[in-house]
Amino acid sequence: MSIVIEARNIHKNYGKIEALRGVSLSIREGEIYGIVGPNGAGKTTLLRIISGLIKPTSGEVKVLGLNPYTDFDETRKYIGYLPEDADTYDLLTGYEHFLLYLKLYNLTTENLNYGLELASLDKRVHDLTRGYSKGMKRRLLLALVLMRKPKIALLDEPTAGLDVHASLKIRRAIKRYVEETRASVIVSSHNMLEIESLCDRVGLIFKGKIIAEGQIRELLDKFSSRNLEEVFEAATGELHEAL
Amino acid sequence: MKPFNALKAMLWKEVKEIKRDRKLLISTILLPLISLPAIGILTALLLYYQPIFIAVVNQDVEEETNKWFVDNLISDLSSRGYKVETVQELDAALRNLTFDLIIKIPLGFSENLTSLNKVAYVEIIKRAGVSGDRVDRAEQDVKNIIASISNAVSELKIKDLAGRAGLIDVNVDAIRNPVQVKIPIYIGPSGEPAKIEDIVKPFIARLLILSFTFIVTPASTFIVDGIVGERERKTIEMLLSSPAGLWDLLVTKLVSSSLIGLIASLADIIGLLLYYGILVTALGGWFMAVFDPGLIILHAFTAFLTILVTVSISLPFITRTKGIRTASNIASMFSIIGLAFFVAGWIIDFYKLPENILNPLLLVPYTHSVLVIQSYVYRDYSRSLGSISVLIVLSLIIMVVSLKTLDREKVLLAT
Numbered sequence: 001m002s003i004v005i006e007a008r009n010i011h012k013n014y015g016k017i018e019a020l021r022g023v024s025l026s027i028r029e030g031e032i033y034g035i036v037g038p039n040g041a042g043k044t045t046l047l048r049i050i051s052g053l054i055k056p057t058s059g060e061v062k063v064l065g066l067n068p069y070t071d072f073d074e075t076r077k078y079i080g081y082l083p084e085d086a087d088t089y090d091l092l093t094g095y096e097h098f099l100l101y102l103k104l105y106n107l108t109t110e111n112l113n114y115g116l117e118l119a120s121l122d123k124r125v126h127d128l129t130r131g132y133s134k135g136m137k138r139r140l141l142l143a144l145v146l147m148r149k150p151k152i153a154l155l156d157e158p159t160a161g162l163d164v165h166a167s168l169k170i171r172r173a174i175k176r177y178v179e180e181t182r183a184s185v186i187v188s189s190h191n192m193l194e195i196e197s198l199c200d201r202v203g204l205i206f207k208g209k210i211i212a213e214g215q216i217r218e219l220l221d222k223f224s225s226r227n228l229e230e231v232f233e234a235a236t237g238e239l240h241e242a243l
Numbered sequence: 244m245k246p247f248n249a250l251k252a253m254l255w256k257e258v259k260e261i262k263r264d265r266k267l268l269i270s271t272i273l274l275p276l277i278s279l280p281a282i283g284i285l286t287a288l289l290l291y292y293q294p295i296f297i298a299v300v301n302q303d304v305e306e307e308t309n310k311w312f313v314d315n316l317i318s319d320l321s322s323r324g325y326k327v328e329t330v331q332e333l334d335a336a337l338r339n340l341t342f343d344l345i346i347k348i349p350l351g352f353s354e355n356l357t358s359l360n361k362v363a364y365v366e367i368i369k370r371a372g373v374s375g376d377r378v379d380r381a382e383q384d385v386k387n388i389i390a391s392i393s394n395a396v397s398e399l400k401i402k403d404l405a406g407r408a409g410l411i412d413v414n415v416d417a418i419r420n421p422v423q424v425k426i427p428i429y430i431g432p433s434g435e436p437a438k439i440e441d442i443v444k445p446f447i448a449r450l451l452i453l454s455f456t457f458i459v460t461p462a463s464t465f466i467v468d469g470i471v472g473e474r475e476r477k478t479i480e481m482l483l484s485s486p487a488g489l490w491d492l493l494v495t496k497l498v499s500s501s502l503i504g505l506i507a508s509l510a511d512i513i514g515l516l517l518y519y520g521i522l523v524t525a526l527g528g529w530f531m532a533v534f535d536p537g538l539i540i541l542h543a544f545t546a547f548l549t550i551l552v553t554v555s556i557s558l559p560f561i562t563r564t565k566g567i568r569t570a571s572n573i574a575s576m577f578s579i580i581g582l583a584f585f586v587a588g589w590i591i592d593f594y595k596l597p598e599n600i601l602n603p604l605l606l607v608p609y610t611h612s613v614l615v616i617q618s619y620v621y622r623d624y625s626r627s628l629g630s631i632s633v634l635i636v637l638s639l640i641i642m643v644v645s646l647k648t649l650d651r652e653k654v655l656l657a658t
Contacts, residue, residue, distance in 0.1 A: 052484070054655065081481070087478050089256070089478060091263040096259065100252055100255070103249075104253075104487050
């Protein structure tokens with residue numbers, strides 16, 4: 001499988017704060033890659049850099065061979081980005097959100113129908129989104145990102161704050177999307193169990209560094225752990241010792 | 244992607260949101276429509292309930308002539324709405340803080356009034372206070388009433404003297420005021436005698452210039468909400484990562500906030516024209532005479548550009564601000580710069596300023612906002628057109644420079 005995202009030694013500073021300290025990773029075509037780490041570990045910063053929204057202080061990112069920051073317009077064709085805690089416009093209906101993104105991306109009714117199916121809001125799609133539950137809003141936003149079938153989807157905490165049922169629906173939608181399109185997806189989360197059930201490979205991020213990376217089975221074996229939480233504990237322990 | 248597709252899509256979204264935000268629309272329209280009459284009614288009511296109190300201290304009580312003078316004075320002042328009281332002692336009147344104005348008629352006043360070689364003086368004592376302007380007006384009224392009584396007395400004296408001298412063909416005014424000014428004639432901008440609407444229109448223009456203040460304020464609030472509010476509501480990041488791009492997003496915000504200002508401008512102008520239309524009708528003019536479509540279009544377009552300039556100047560500062568309160572304060576700060584020019588435009592005819600003062604001011608876009616309206620009302624259409632052209636160029640330059648200072652990261656992270 002070919003590499004679609006390549007990040008090399010990414011650093012990002014916000015003033016004196018080092019948000020990322022030399023992150024490197026490669027994402028393959030058709031895989032779901034999980035970035036796991038606690039709050040403030042650098043997950044959102046890394047996804048924003050890959051999406052081209054912010055510029056790394058140093059290091060290099062390539063998305064399908066393009067620099068997402070300098071080749072922003074070109075990479076829009078391939079990247080779909082769902083930010084953490086993103087919200088909808090209260091005074092627009094769900095359907096009008098679809099219309100807005102159809103116009104922005106110059107999409108077809110085929111994309112619209114696919115988005116409507118992904119969101120599965122039924123008749124509520126014609127209601128103003130201020131009446132939607134958090135789960136409905138999240139499904140709508142995910143559908144807006146995926147309806148144009150981007151080759152790369154960057155999903156920052158897609159199930160944060162959702163109940164078990166709503167989270168399950170989101171995870172199913174992501175899996176289905178990858179099966180149908182063979183797209184590459186990066187999912188960030190601090191929920192290790194979710195990542196275990198969803199991702200092919202995982203990168204554990206802690207204080208701006210990838211401290212462990214690989215297939216989940218490999219990581220469990222390497223750290224002699226039963227789940228990712230134990231892997232994370234063991235890896236951060238090793239890191240503390242090394243420091 | 245077709246050119247301007249993203250811009251059109253974003254504008255479509257903004258207009259939908261504005262149309263559905265009824266409270267925003269109602270407050271934008273009603274604020275100017277209600278505020279001006281409300282200020283007028285409140286002031287009128289307060290003026291009615293807080294009259295000017297005048298004390299008349301008559302120290303020359305013995306004479307019958309004096310009684311005639313005082314009675315006339317009190318009756319005339321009362322008919323003009325003043326609360327008049329006679330007070331025996333001057334000290335009592337001075338100590339009573341209720342009295343805004345004290346009229347002292349000194350001893351010997353009547354004798355002097357009827358003599359041929361002395362002048363009868365009346366003393367006016369004013370108390371300094373918050374009602375300064377109104378006390379000045381009361382003083383002027385007292386002087387007018389006394390002048391009118393004085394005229395009546397002088398007429399009697401002149402006629403008596405003429406009779407004694409055996410003169411028959413005597414014109415009292417020819418002796419009393421041999422040189423006089425005729426009632427002033429108002430002329431319009433073209434030099435012809437002015438109609439009532441010619442007199443009212445410049446005043447409307449001044450108010451329209453002042454009204455830019457009411458227009459810029461809601462627009463500034465809207466742009467703050469459009470950028471900082473969207474960032475706080477977490478709706479901006481998805482748009483920033485879309486093909487819409489930064490320029491489309493910011494231009495949309497600038498245009499939509501200017502649209503809000505445009506709505507406020509139309510409400511303003513309707514309110515003002517209705518008010519003055521009624522006034523002109525009451526004064527015998529034609530109601531529709533104050534409805535100048537050219538002025539309405541020009542004001543709306545100038546308002547749009549003025550807002551565009553203001554929000555463009557404040558945009559780089561607003562986007563770098565994390566909190567909505569700080570951003571609102573910054574926006575207000577820039578609005579106040581405009582306010583200074585609009586208040587000045589209310590009082591001063593900018594185009595009459597000497598060149599050494601006006602020329603540096605021409606670098607400020609708000610000077611042109613004022614000049615567009617003032618020149619139009621005085622029928623200097625080429626100057627009005629020139630000013631609006633400069634305003635268009637300046638607003639575009641400021642908008643482009645403002646947008647150039649920003650990038651996605653600055654807008655997203657407020658850095």
